[in-house]
Amino acid sequence: MTRVAAVDCGTNSIRLLVADADPATGELTDLDRRMTIVRLGQGVDRTGRLAPEALQRTFAACREYAGIIKEHGAERLRFVATSASRDAENRDEFVRGVLDILGVEPEVISGDQEAAFSFTGATKELAGGDHLPKPYLVVDIGGGSTEFVVGDDRVRAARSVDIGCVRMTERHLVRDGAVSDPPSAEQIAAMRADIEAALDLAEQTVPLREARTLVGLAGSVTTVSAIAQELPAYDSQAIHHSRVSHDRVREITEWLLRSTHAERAAVPSMHPGRVDVIGAGALVLLSIMERIGAQEVVVSEHDILDGIAWSVA
Numbered sequence: 001m002t003r004v005a006a007v008d009c010g011t012n013s014i015r016l017l018v019a020d021a022d023p024a025t026g027e028l029t030d031l032d033r034r035m036t037i038v039r040l041g042q043g044v045d046r047t048g049r050l051a052p053e054a055l056q057r058t059f060a061a062c063r064e065y066a067g068i069i070k071e072h073g074a075e076r077l078r079f080v081a082t083s084a085s086r087d088a089e090n091r092d093e094f095v096r097g098v099l100d101i102l103g104v105e106p107e108v109i110s111g112d113q114e115a116a117f118s119f120t121g122a123t124k125e126l127a128g129g130d131h132l133p134k135p136y137l138v139v140d141i142g143g144g145s146t147e148f149v150v151g152d153d154r155v156r157a158a159r160s161v162d163i164g165c166v167r168m169t170e171r172h173l174v175r176d177g178a179v180s181d182p183p184s185a186e187q188i189a190a191m192r193a194d195i196e197a198a199l200d201l202a203e204q205t206v207p208l209r210e211a212r213t214l215v216g217l218a219g220s221v222t223t224v225s226a227i228a229q230e231l232p233a234y235d236s237q238a239i240h241h242s243r244v245s246h247d248r249v250r251e252i253t254e255w256l257l258r259s260t261h262a263e264r265a266a267v268p269s270m271h272p273g274r275v276d277v278i279g280a281g282a283l284v285l286l287s288i289m290e291r292i293g294a295q296e297v298v299v300s301e302h303d304i305l306d307g308i309a310w311s312v313a
Contacts, residue, residue: 002020005069007079011143017309038058038061045144058097080114112160115158116149117308121303122300137149139215141164141218144164145161157207161198173280195283195287196291219281221299239299249282249286256278
């Protein structure tokens with residue numbers, strides 16, 4: 001057994017996993033898994049820089065995580081930073097802050113690396129069974145970008161495109177500094193066109209339509225599953241490996257895009273940090289399902305974070 005810690009810092013959230021890894025059995029036993037919405041990518045699409053308040057929120061979460069990692073006595077730590085910190089002009093300020101707090105330098109990984117970690121994390125436990133046909137298409141809908149990976153026992157093709165839920169919300173659904181409540185038909189149509197163009201780009205590299213099982217990762221997908229199940233609170237066990245039909249995803253997406261902020265906030269399984277961006281994230285998922293003709297999505301709570309943990313184990 002090796003006790004490892006993994007941190008995944010994305011555009012919308014920062015997440016920690018401390019786990020015992022047993023490479024002999026392929027089992028990863030969680031000791032602590034948590035997520036904090038920090039919105040590191042606030043305004044990056046518009047300004048090209050990480051906002052001072054976004055950095056402070058992220059550093060505060062890092063200080064909390066440092067205490068947890070020390071408490072559990074993790075032997076190894078890897079900190080991976082994704083889309084927002086790749087794009088920012090002042091990412092050196094982010095790197096210095098993380099190094100000071102956690103003692104490791106964040107690795108600002110490429111979209112292809114991000115995709116490979118997501119694939120490993122999502123499929124390592126699926127590979128033991130034969131009930132889900134291969135190849136898999138693993139789709140990780142983040143805040144700034146979405147990763148597409150096709151593979152069976154290994155990655156065959158991967159691509160990252162800039163259609164995350166935060167980026168799409170800020171680009172299409174914000175008017176006069178506030179998210180439209182609800183968005184207009186014109187705003188939704190523009191967002192959909194942007195998503196379709198990005199899917200065209202992804203298909204230049206990744207044979208999306210060859211996949212026989214669609215596996216969806218990250219908060220937009222897991223929240224759609226929670227809504228579909230009408231959960232009284234967010235429940236990772238109920239969400240992990242749940243299946244949501246195309247028709248149900250369409251119904252939920254249409255409701256999210258015509259609902260008000262207050263209506264979305266009243267959903268008991270909705271994280272407060274996702275209320276304004278969940279409509280865009282759900283539309284990305286629906287667009288992917290329609291593009292490849294998927295009748296359902298298999299939802300996984302195991303994702304890039306688990307892949308990072310395995311990479312240090």
